[in-house]
Amino acid sequence: MLFGSNFVLNKCREVNAFTLYPWVHSWINLRSFSHQIEAVTFPDVNPADLPASANFSMAAGDFLDVYTEPESWHCVATVFFIDTAHNIISYIETIWKILKPGGYWVNMGPLLYHFAEVPNEHSIELSYEEVRSIILKFGFEFEKEELSVKSTYTQNVHSMLTYQYNSVFFVVRKPL
Ligand SMILES: C[S@@+](CC[C@H](N)C(=O)[O-])C[C@H]1O[C@@H](n2cnc3c(N)ncnc32)[C@H](O)[C@@H]1O
Structure with missing residues (x-):
């Protein structure tokens, strides 16, 4: 990639x-x-x-190492991403930390935990219900939430076999 x-x-x-x-x-x-x-x-x-003049950059590296500056972003968008974590709570913690007060986190995707069945890899696999309660415990407020967004990912739409995710879409806000 x-x-x-x-x-x-x-x-x-x-x-x-x-x-x-x-x-x-x-x-x-x-x-x-x-x-x-x-x-x-x-x-x-x-x-x-x-x-x-556009403020555009691309950073290669682990999300947890690259994005560390507290209260530096107005918005974080994660698309088919949060399930790449070894520990999803550390992703939520980082997003909370780097957002400015009043900032938004927009997420879309499933919970196909990437390390779930990889030998010798540690992985925390929480249900969306559990992820949601942790998001709330950090202090985020839900602005929008759709629990079953039909979505596909990198596949031949004409194939006789297709996968469809029931993705979660949400917008949460770090209060002012
Ligand atoms: C399923 S892909 C989604 C990519 C894109 N957002 C999309 O919707 O097509 C997951 C992406 O997360 C990146 N990724 C995985 N673990 C990561 C980490 N720890 N830090 C930063 N990026 C990571 C992968 O390189 C990959 O680009």
Whole structure:
């Protein structure tokens, strides 16, 4: 993902300049051969169009190490991300710490804990109910919450086998 994002952010200078065939090696669950050789083009926007004055940066590293400055962000958006933690409570703690008072945390995604079944890895796997109660214990206030947002992730939409997540979407606020 880092190689990919480096290429898009630093090397792409034109919309739809490149073509990929993401499903070309997949021979199963095809309704039509045309789906196997379907092309996608990228980037959908030109990163170079970003105004020079834009406050945009990209940081590579562990979320817990990279984002440490207290009360420095107006908003944190996590998309299919919070389940990448060894300890989801430390992610919540970090988001609470780095948000300014009045700041928002917007989240969307499932709880497919990445380390759940990885040998020799420690992992805390809480239900959403438990995650929610910890979010409240930190002091966040819920502004919006949808518990079963039908969502997919990186898959061939034409395939005869697709996964669908019932993702959680929420917006919480650190009080002023
Ligand atoms: C499931 S992907 C979601 C990516 C993107 N938000 C999306 O919706 O397509 C999870 C992302 O979290 C990143 N990630 C995993 N563990 C991380 C950590 N400890 N610190 C920072 N990023 C991490 C991975 O590199 C990956 O880009």
